[in-house]
Amino acid sequence: MDARMVGYHGIAKNPIMYSRERYALVTSGGFWLSETPHIPGSLSWDSARARHVNWVRLRDRKSEKQFRVLSTHLDHVSQRAREEQIKMILAEAATYAPEIPQILAGDLNASAASNVYKLALDAGWTDSHFAALGPRDDGNTTHGFLGDKAAKTEAAHKRGPIDFILTRGPISTRSWKIIRDSRDGRYPSDHYFIAAQLVFN
């Protein structure tokens, strides 16, 4: 929560939702992706906006297995900020034992060709898109509410997805897909959503 508790003010909230029937919340937290991660709304590295990550630690009520889910949105302007921001997320996650499954979902504002993505993979994360069985879908995930029409017109298309579901630890990916559903030519957002079906080993 930031200084202005109501409204957008350029701060995406990155909430995490989970099925309460299936999971129990063990604990949760979050931090600001800046040099002062404890200060709400803080900015570093020319980040155009104050960015943060939220996380939950959940317990599967049936298997008793615990795992973490992180949700973030990296800066859309500053490349340096994106790199420093992902580094913070990776460093924090790395303090957990490798046996603890972790899932990082986010709009990284960076493609699979970016250094941001490389940093994540170098730190031991797996892109569920690549780990999934079946044919790959390298289409764009942003479309400016244009849907199919964006595919041919937007440069964004060429870079492929900028929304990712990354995993760390004992997790296998069954499937991965871009959800392009629309209704009467309108879309639920200016991004397509992505879905990954994961199994904890």
Next chain:
Amino acid sequence: MKRRNFLKQLGVAASLPLIGHTTLASAADAPAKTNGSHKILSCNVRVDVPADAKTGDSWADRKEMCADIIKAQKADLIGLQEGQIAHLDYLKKRMPEYDSYALSHAADYFHPINAILFLRERYELISCGGFWLSQTPHVAGSKGWDTTNPRLANWVDLKERSSGKLFRYWNTHLDHRGQQAREHGAAMIVQASAAFPQTLPQILSGDMNAAPNNPAIKNLQDGGWLDTYVAVNGTKETGPTAHGFRGPKTDSKYKIDWIFCRGPVKPLASAIIREGRNGHYPSDHYFISAEVTIG
């Protein structure tokens, strides 16, 4: 602790029958609250140390009394320090009307540190979080400056259901040895709390391991935090809050447990709870309380 121990621990907690008990301390022990006020308790409940059993002060020896005394205070908000999963599980079992929040070490078991309890019926949890009092506040278990143990501050943003009033409640425990760590830790809490407008009511409880003349306390006060105890009772001598299970026989001198407030919060009462039973105490600290109105 390995995962299987953790699972075992969870299993034990989950399978414990509801423990029958008699509430020995009556509700009359706690002074009646002013209408609409909020009562906060800060309780260093002392980690479970086997050596304490020698004097009959282990957690198992004192948990019933501890829960009785806390429960009888009829607090709205409770900040625990040194509480482990066993403490939290037991207290929540005895006081099922509270929800809780705490960060944990990054271990594969849940070790709640500085847990916050709040009355579910009165408050809606809007958001919660915390950070470690170190140069890497986002990294679980990180240690800063000259600290002995990793230290952290937790916060919850609560909305009073009846009035819609929103406020933030903090709970912390500063290091028992590192003076630099205490000062920096206090400064970090000031930085984070000062990021909010002065119109937001905020409350901070904690074992600061710092007496009134400690620069860590000065950092909090200079940073806009008001001590509820002094605001109500003045600066007269309080006696200690940490007593090593010795009660009045202790050689300790200082009040090191605190409840502060900032923004539109008005302290109405604040007390040191020296209650014990048969020469034993619920912890090696007295608990402290504050009653405030908000906004």
